[in-house]
Amino acid sequence: MLILLVEDDAVLAAQTIDFLNAEGIEVDYAATLGRAREIAAQTASFDKYDAIILDMSLPDGNALSLLQQSLAGFDAPVLFCTAATYLDDKLAAFAAGALDYITKPFALPELAVRVKLLAGKVSKCNQVFELGSLHVDFSAKIVRRGNRTIVLSPQQWLLLTLLAEQAPAPVSKAQILRHIWPDSEVNNNMYKSLLTRLRYNLSRDNEPSVIQTLKGQGVALRESS
Amino acid sequence: MLILLVEDDAVLAAQTIDFLNAEGIEVDYAATLGRAREIAAQTASFDKYDAIILDMSLPDGNALSLLQQSLAGFDAPVLFCTAATYLDDKLAAFAAGALDYITKPFALPELAVRVKLLAGKVSKCNQVFELGSLHVDFSAKIVRRGNRTIVLSPQQWLLLTLLAEQAPAPVSKAQILRHIWPDSEVNNNMYKSLLTRLRYNLSRDNEPSVIQTLKGQGVALRESS
DNA sequence: TAGCATGGTAACCACAAGGTAACAGTATAG
DNA sequence: CTATACTGTTACCTTGTGGTTACCATGCTA
Numbered sequence: 450m451l452i453l454l455v456e457d458d459a460v461l462a463a464q465t466i467d468f469l470n471a472e473g474i475e476v477d478y479a480a481t482l483g484r485a486r487e488i489a490a491q492t493a494s495f496d497k498y499d500a501i502i503l504d505m506s507l508p509d510g511n512a513l514s515l516l517q518q519s520l521a522g523f524d525a526p527v528l529f530c531t532a533a534t535y536l537d538d539k540l541a542a543f544a545a546g547a548l549d550y551i552t553k554p555f556a557l558p559e560l561a562v563r564v565k566l567l568a569g570k571v572s573k574c575n576q577v578f579e580l581g582s583l584h585v586d587f588s589a590k591i592v593r594r595g596n597r598t599i600v601l602s603p604q605q606w607l608l609l610t611l612l613a614e615q616a617p618a619p620v621s622k623a624q625i626l627r628h629i630w631p632d633s634e635v636n637n638n639m640y641k642s643l644l645t646r647l648r649y650n651l652s653r654d655n656e657p658s659v660i661q662t663l664k665g666q667g668v669a670l671r672e673s674s
Numbered sequence: 675m676l677i678l679l680v681e682d683d684a685v686l687a688a689q690t691i692d693f694l695n696a697e698g699i700e701v702d703y704a705a706t707l708g709r710a711r712e713i714a715a716q717t718a719s720f721d722k723y724d725a726i727i728l729d730m731s732l733p734d735g736n737a738l739s740l741l742q743q744s745l746a747g748f749d750a751p752v753l754f755c756t757a758a759t760y761l762d763d764k765l766a767a768f769a770a771g772a773l774d775y776i777t778k779p780f781a782l783p784e785l786a787v788r789v790k791l792l793a794g795k796v797s798k799c800n801q802v803f804e805l806g807s808l809h810v811d812f813s814a815k816i817v818r819r820g821n822r823t824i825v826l827s828p829q830q831w832l833l834l835t836l837l838a839e840q841a842p843a844p845v846s847k848a849q850i851l852r853h854i855w856p857d858s859e860v861n862n863n864m865y866k867s868l869l870t871r872l873r874y875n876l877s878r879d880n881e882p883s884v885i886q887t888l889k890g891q892g893v894a895l896r897e898s899s
Numbered sequence: 900t901a902g903c904a905t906g907g908t909a910a911c912c913a914c915a916a917g918g919t920a921a922c923a924g925t926a927t928a929g
Numbered sequence: 930c931t932a933t934a935c936t937g938t939t940a941c942c943t944t945g946t947g948g949t950t951a952c953c954a955t956g957c958t959a
Contacts, residue, residue, distance in 0.1 A: 543787045549774070562768045602935055618814040622916095637916090639937060645919060646936090664916065664945060665828035666815060827946055862905095864948060870908060871947085889905070889956085 450568055451475045451627055453525070455485045455512070456504040465502075468557040474564065475631070482510045498525045499568035502560075503547075505531040505538060513545050526567045530555065578613040581672050583651065583659050585613055594653050604629055605647045612660070612670040619661075619669035644668065675793055676700045678750070680710045680737070681729040690727075693782040699789065707735045723750045724793035727785075728772075730756040730763065738770050751792045755780065803838040806897050808876065808884050810838055819878050829854055830872045837885070837895040844886075844894035869893065 452469070454476050456462045466476045477498070479485040505512045512529065529542050532553040539550055549563055578585040584593040587610060592599040601609060611628050612620055626635045629643070648658050657673045677694070679701050681687045691701045702723070704710040730737045737754065754767050757778040764775055774788055803810040809818040812835065817824040826834060836853050837845055851860045854868070873883050886894050 539784060540787060543791070548791060558765055562765060566768070566773060604936075617816065636937080638939075641917070641919090642937075644917085648918090662917070663815065663825065666831065669815075671814075671816075829947075861948080863950080866907070867947070867949085869906090873907090887906070 450499045450565075451477065452500045452502060452564060452568070453477045453479065453485070453488065453498045454502045455479045455482070455507070456502070456530075457481060457507050458504075465557065465560065469561060469564070472561045472565075474561070475627075482507050482512065482514075500564050501525050501527045502564065503527055503529045505529050505542065513542065528563055528567055530560075578616070580616065580659055580670060582653065582656070585609065587613075592651075594651060597653075599650055601647070601650060604643055605650060608643060608647055609651075609670075612668065616670040619663050619667040621667035624667070675724045675790075676702065677725045677727060677789060677793070678702045678704065678710070678713065678723045679727045680704045680707070680732070681727070681755075682706060682732050683729075690782065690785065694786060694789070697786045697790075699786070707732050707737065707739075725789050726750050726752045727789065728752055728754045730754050730767065738767065753788055753792055755785075803841070805841065805884055805895060807878065807881065810834065812838075817876075819876060822878075824875055826872070826875060829868055830875060833868060833872055834876075834895075837893065841895040844888045844892040846892035849892070 450473070452474060454462060454465060454469075456465070456478075457480055459480065462478060462480070466478060469476050477488065479488055503512050526548045527546065528549045528551065529547045530551045530553055531538055531542075542550060549567055551560055551563060577587065582595045585591075590606065592601055592606075592609065607629055608625065611625065622640060626640060630639070644660070648660050651659060659670055659672065661669050661671055661673060663669060675698070677699060679687060679690060679694075681690070681703075682705055684705065687703060687705070691703060694701050702713065704713055728737055751773045752771065753774045753776065754772045755776045755778055756763055756767075767775060774792055776785055776788060802812065807820045810816075815831065817826055817831075817834065832854055833850065836850065847865060851865060855864070869885070873885050876884060884895055884897065886896055888894060
């Protein structure tokens, strides 16, 4: 999981980053609004972030404007944090499209929980996933196609669960790379091989693959039609 | 929108119900955990609620157990509220599957916002745009015309979402150029090609294009008339 | 009527993205 | 210690995308 932290207090930022790292969350850091905008421009979007933590009281401008920008076509959910207890601030941010807020001073464990929630990590409520003749039991870690039980390698299982969580929405290549090879330098071929192998294992005679490619957008778990 | 409020303080409950009603939110009310369980049993599920507001400090039992129950196969998202500021309580509830919390005493407008967000999270997942036989699912990135599924290239998808967001208002050429080719030098032909291709992909026999041109002003997504 | 601007369509093609198979190094199990 | 499976790597092939050009249609103006 990768998030963007926009926060001017260097000490607080350092603490936050340390804590989130310990929780397995990667953090990109912007000390100012200007820097955040640079990042947005560089990557051409905020798409690559699972969530954005946005401090409302930044020295160089109005954080609300960045919020608007992040929502203009991008999906990254925004959690804003504010020292002010003024209700109006909170309501304004919600109105602008923020999905959650936390009041300073906050407890780091709570921040971590909220970030994870925002990123949708907890939506693993569904114990089983079914699609046509494909049957995935998350808790038992069993995959079946029709009446044949399929054994997947660790990587393939990870990818399948990721796809199933988001189905039928597509999952971008970048998202998959981050999810399966969190640290290591990744090479495009590893991704291609993994996909081919998962497709092969899930395949069944005469039936089209359940893994659809949307060129340039990623892959999705859905029935062809 | 219909929600369930589980709260033992009658005065607070009445205020809350009044306020939420004024916001256009219908409220079912349970004063005790027992009553909440009855409701769950009657309707056979909490499914019919868009959200559940759950007070943690109820006289007749542990609210966490209801939380578990409400998650056992049902989809209603839970917002819990607590007078305690103990962090552990919050973390426990999050761990049990709550999606949000609010600390007493809370401001009613904030509660209303959070409830709407919570209820929206579920429906927001299925944000769709419809126009005649055209059907666009933003989160799943699926486009259908009638019962035919359409696959769009990244550029075309970007343009379609832009048009759909503003529909039925027209989008100027300059706006489109900036949105799709943010940095690069743009040539007018690229724009023309893109439009033609999107029109072609969205076309259906005998039906006029859903993309109308307003000369000099741009293009708009609307039915011809 | 010619001339020009705006907009639409079709065809071409370089090239990047995606798919497959085979091989090799390394871990893992029996 | 051997056999097996997993995963990274390379090579090669296929396909769709998107920039480009050429040409046509319409409408406005001189």
